[in-house]
Amino acid sequence: MAPAVRVLCDLAKQSQENAGVAWLIGVPWMPWTIVSSIRCLRYKDGDPDYAAEEGELRILLPGGLEVIGALLVGSDAAKACAVATKIREVLNLVSSNDIVAATRSSSSDGITFFSQALQPIEQSSFSAKEFWESTALLHCQVELGLSIYTSSGTSSDLKKQLDGKIRDLAESFTSSTTVCIMEGSSRSFLARSQANEELQSVFPDSALFDSSIPHPLAVKLLTQQSKQTDEVIAPVVHYTPSAEGTLLHTATVSLDVLCLVSRNSALHKAMNTITRALTIQLESIGKALSARNTSLQLRPYHFKVPASVHPVTAIFDKNQLERDSVDLRKALHSRLGLPLDRPLFRVANALTIRGPQFISNRIDGKRLLDVHLGLPRCGISGGEVSVIDGSYEYYHYLQDRMDDKGWGCAYRSLQTIMSWFRLQHYTSMKEPSHREIQATLVEIGDKEPSFVGSQEWIGAIELSFVLDKLLGVTSKILSVRSGADLPEKCRELAAHFDTQGTPVMIGGGVLAYTLLGVDYNEFTGESAFLILDPHYTGGEDLKTIRSGGWCGWKKAVSDTGREFFLRNKFYNLLLPQRPQAV
Amino acid sequence: MRTVVGDEALDGAVDSIVAAGRAVALGLLIGRLGSGGRDFVVGLVQTPVKEDGGDAAVLLSSSGNQSRSRSGAGSMALSIDAEWVAEHARQISRMLLGGLGVVGLYCLAPDSAFKQSTAILCQVSNAVAAVTSISAQERFVLQISTSPRRLACKVCTVEPNGSSSLKPCEWKLAKISTNLQSLTCTYSFDASIPVRSAAQADTFKNKLLSWTASEIKVIQSAEVLINNELQEGENYSGDVQLLLPFNNKEVVEGDNPAIVTGNVNVKGSVDARAYGFPREPASMAIDAIKEDIIASLRNRIDILCEEAEQQSAEQAPLSLLSHCGSVRSLSSLFLS
Numbered sequence: 032m033a034p035a036v037r038v039l040c041d042l043a044k045q046s047q048e049n050a051g052v053a054w055l056i057g058v059p060w061m062p063w064t065i066v067s068s069i070r071c072l073r074y075k076d077g078d079p080d081y082a083a084e085e086g087e088l089r090i091l092l093p094g095g096l097e098v099i100g101a102l103l104v105g106s107d108a109a110k111a112c113a114v115a116t117k118i119r120e121v122l123n124l125v126s127s128n129d130i131v132a133a134t135r136s137s138s139s140d141g142i143t144f145f146s147q148a149l150q151p152i153e154q155s156s157f158s159a160k161e162f163w164e165s166t167a168l169l170h171c172q173v174e175l176g177l178s179i180y181t182s183s184g185t186s187s188d189l190k191k192q193l194d195g196k197i198r199d200l201a202e203s204f205t206s207s208t209t210v211c212i213m214e215g216s217s218r219s220f221l222a223r224s225q226a227n228e229e230l231q232s233v234f235p236d237s238a239l240f241d242s243s244i245p246h247p248l249a250v251k252l253l254t255q256q257s258k259q260t261d262e263v264i265a266p267v268v269h270y271t272p273s274a275e276g277t278l279l280h281t282a283t284v285s286l287d288v289l290c291l292v293s294r295n296s297a298l299h300k301a302m303n304t305i306t307r308a309l310t311i312q313l314e315s316i317g318k319a320l321s322a323r324n325t326s327l328q329l330r331p332y333h334f335k336v337p338a339s340v341h342p343v344t345a346i347f348d349k350n351q352l353e354r355d356s357v358d359l360r361k362a363l364h365s366r367l368g369l370p371l372d373r374p375l376f377r378v379a380n381a382l383t384i385r386g387p388q389f390i391s392n393r394i395d396g397k398r399l400l401d402v403h404l405g406l407p408r409c410g411i412s413g414g415e416v417s418v419i420d421g422s423y424e425y426y427h428y429l430q431d432r433m434d435d436k437g438w439g440c441a442y443r444s445l446q447t448i449m450s451w452f453r454l455q456h457y458t459s460m461k462e463p464s465h466r467e468i469q470a471t472l473v474e475i476g477d478k479e480p481s482f483v484g485s486q487e488w489i490g491a492i493e494l495s496f497v498l499d500k501l502l503g504v505t506s507k508i509l510s511v512r513s514g515a516d517l518p519e520k521c522r523e524l525a526a527h528f529d530t531q532g533t534p535v536m537i538g539g540g541v542l543a544y545t546l547l548g549v550d551y552n553e554f555t556g557e558s559a560f561l562i563l564d565p566h567y568t569g570g571e572d573l574k575t576i577r578s579g580g581w582c583g584w585k586k587a588v589s590d591t592g593r594e595f596f597l598r599n600k601f602y603n604l605l606l607p608q609r610p611q612a613v
Numbered sequence: 614m615r616t617v618v619g620d621e622a623l624d625g626a627v628d629s630i631v632a633a634g635r636a637v638a639l640g641l642l643i644g645r646l647g648s649g650g651r652d653f654v655v656g657l658v659q660t661p662v663k664e665d666g667g668d669a670a671v672l673l674s675s676s677g678n679q680s681r682s683r684s685g686a687g688s689m690a691l692s693i694d695a696e697w698v699a700e701h702a703r704q705i706s707r708m709l710l711g712g713l714g715v716v717g718l719y720c721l722a723p724d725s726a727f728k729q730s731t732a733i734l735c736q737v738s739n740a741v742a743a744v745t746s747i748s749a750q751e752r753f754v755l756q757i758s759t760s761p762r763r764l765a766c767k768v769c770t771v772e773p774n775g776s777s778s779l780k781p782c783e784w785k786l787a788k789i790s791t792n793l794q795s796l797t798c799t800y801s802f803d804a805s806i807p808v809r810s811a812a813q814a815d816t817f818k819n820k821l822l823s824w825t826a827s828e829i830k831v832i833q834s835a836e837v838l839i840n841n842e843l844q845e846g847e848n849y850s851g852d853v854q855l856l857l858p859f860n861n862k863e864v865v866e867g868d869n870p871a872i873v874t875g876n877v878n879v880k881g882s883v884d885a886r887a888y889g890f891p892r893e894p895a896s897m898a899i900d901a902i903k904e905d906i907i908a909s910l911r912n913r914i915d916i917l918c919e920e921a922e923q924q925s926a927e928q929a930p931l932s933l934l935s936h937c938g939s940v941r942s943l944s945s946l947f948l949s
Contacts, residue, residue: 173859173860175859175860176860178807180873181870200860203860209859210856212836212843212856219843220843221838221842221843251836251858252858252859253836253856253857253858253859254856254857254858254859254860255838255854255856256800256801256854256855256856256857263799263801263882264880264881264882265881265882265913266802266879266880266881266882266883266913266914266917267879267880267881268821268877268878268879268880268917268921269877269878270808270817270875270876270877270878271875271876271878272874272875273873273874273875273876276872277872277873277874278870278871278872278873279807279809279870279871279872279873280869280870281869281870326869
């Protein structure tokens with residue numbers, strides 16, 4: 032009887048609705064554990080194109096991870112086993128008895144697991160925390176310089192030499208003079224490719240981060256100078272002239288790998304995982320340089336996405352414009368089953384590994400971020416909460432020495448919304464000032480030139496114009512004749528927060544607010560609104576902002592019967608839509 | 614009060630100085646300035662006679678006459694040729710191995726003369742400090758008195774206001790030379806430096822010097838293996854090997870691809886040796902051996918550049934050059 036299979040990712044969400052294959056990924060030291068899943072994208076005559084998949088999977092997955100099975104939709108377990116066995120062969124993995132086959136019918140979400148002997152097996156639970164308790168994350172960066180001499184007129188010679196150099200470099204990763212130093216928490220460890228030392232549990236326990244990845248252990252790849260191999264002579268200098276027209280081509284290759292190893296792994300095995308991963312990246316980049324252009328600046332980047340418990344790697348051309356690499360990013364989204372309406376694989380999203388920590392790019396500023404986080408709910412019994420997704424900066428009156436008290440609330444709300452688009456990497460544009468907002472409206476012909484510099488109010492419609500003009504963002508406008516009708520729109524607002532997750536601006540005949548979420552009981556009709564108030568005139572003090580109610584839950588009808596929204600005024604709500612962009 | 618530890622063998626050296634019977638003797642102290650820790654002296658080197666045959670240090674009576682006799686000292690003071698002493702110190706300093714430096718002066722003189730000569734002694738001490746490679750400013754002055762036979766050690770420090778003074782130190786003898794940990798290293802290199810036709814500054818000498826500068830940076834930041842392992846624990850004698858970055862990337866400015874007219878090939882090895890003193894952290898000895906490698910490398914390259922310039926004045930193009938280094942030994946530096 033095979034043991035139960037443990038699953039760390041949401042397989043149902045990630046597998047496609049129609050027929051298709053998803054590779055199940057795991058690690059050799061934890062059999063029967065599905066760590067993540069990667070969809071197969073390349074097919075040939077209905078079957079996976081193994082050769083094409085092999086190349087892409089090798090780059091995408093950090094070292095140490097392997098394909099341990101396959102999930103097929105609308106097919107049977109035997110086929111799943113066969114497909115998984117074949118890809119493992121192509122990837123040069125040792126043959127295993129622990130392949131997991133999984134099937135799913137196209138009509139339901141339920142997944143059934145089978146062992147290689149086609150016996151059904153049960154699923155048990157497993158957490159990321161448990162996974163990282165026995166797995167360590169290693170990080171290694173190497174900068175390689177290549178110098179190639181050619182005589183003029185023979186460009187094919189360049190390609191041959193480049194291929195040769197790449198091969199030599201790959202071989203030298205495993206030579207006896209190459210060593211690794213791994214920096215543990217209290218001491219460093221030396222690893223060689225062959226070793227005769229016992230197992231050591233070197234890898235320190237590291238705390239998990241907000242991005243739920245442990246501290247990576249830095250690994251340095253070094254060459255040991257050995258006097259046994261070189262002949263020892265006194266220093267000699269001589270000058271060799273070159274033939275006429277000799278050219279020197281230089282290329283640099285930047286390698287950056289992440290590897291997962293068991294915490295109990297022997298040092299030389301960990302080093303071998305690292306050198307294998309480096310070789311894979313080197314060969315891939317080398318092929319691209321050879322085929323296209325030696326001055327390409329290809330760089331590996333690592334990304335942590337919610338769909339996967341471990342990071343993934345992608346190689347981008349640093350000189351290429353973001354819009355030209357959109358196909359690669361779309362492919363990455365598809366492989367991980369990620370929605371296609373939010374950028375997750377732009378270079379700005381990449382993990383920056385500095386010192387012992389992972390940091391994902393956050394913007395520090397003078398404004399507070401996400402002031403609503405951690406607020407307690409306000410007591411709508413049986414209500415369901417839907418709030419925005421992602422981060423924003425809190426804009427309000429009197430910031431940046433701009434005295435907009437009494438008229439600038441909608442402008443501030445717009446700035447908050449635009450900061451959301453910047454922090455979610457849809458744009459790198461800084462939020463416009465009041466003047467710039469007004470100038471935009473004049474530019475598109477919505478207002479007269481005298482509007483610029485005035486203290487006139489703007490409403491949801493004007494905000495939608497500005498968002499469209501400056502960011503290319505379209506918005507939906509919801510209108511209600513009376514404030515009393517607003518709670519009825521809650522279902523629509525909840526759906527907006529659940530699918531779009533963008534902040535909403537409430538305006539109209541009255542003051543403007545930013546709406547960050549709703550708490551709604553659809554049976555009783557009770558509702559509360561998470562309001563971020565731009566009329567605040569104080570300093571960036573979270574405590575004051577929360578205790579003063581400048582950010583907080585407002586019940587549509589308070590316990591004393593007071594209505595938050597005025598029933599004799601109309602309201603327009605601006606619901607910005609995420610652009611369909613990755 | 615600082616403690617200066619002298620090697621037991623120094624006793625014999627001091628005996629020889631006293632036995633020579635001269636009224637005044639001056640020389641250098643060889644050892645190690647500990648950074649906040651203990652200071653060590655392991656050897657004495659006599660300042661040689663000047664080119665004109667006179668001594669570096671003489672006794673002058675108050676009337677300015679030289680006096681060679683020990684008796685009738687009266688109000689005598691020392692007169693020392695600071696420049697000569699400093700030049701000797703500079704040359705000795707270059708010959709010393711890693712971990713060792715010129716840490717001060719010794720001086721044999723009548724007590725009374727010594728008391729009158731604080732200023733000149735400080736001046737010489739500072740002059741020596743200026744030309745020797747240890748970064749700290751202070752140097753020791755070891756006073757040797759004959760009647761009674763006694764050694765007193767002082768340190769010459771520079772005050773913030775610029776004046777110098779001699780402060781007393783504790784002087785102890787201990788077995789040092791047998792307790793030194795020795796590190797050796799053979800550092801090899803084999804580089805091919807392209808000479809681009811377009812760059813004006815690509816002369817032979819510039820290429821060598823810029824290569825040397827980058828090689829020095831690599832050495833300074835290299836990890837170190839002792840006896841093939843990462844260093845741990847108290848005992849660290851043995852063979853040192855440097856761990857260099859894998860396939861170090863060279864920064865190439867200018868066109869790519871660039872037209873090259875030739876390559877400067879530099880290949881060879883330098884031997885380095887350094888000493889670790891008792892109860893010092895291994896890192897100090899490791900820094901010392903790196904310094905020794907760098908000093909050796911610099912010296913070799915300087916000599917090669919000089920020869921190249923000589924040769925290029927005689928003929929063009931440049932041809933095969935070689936130069937053999939000289940072997941240094943620690944024992945020959947001690948006063949015999």
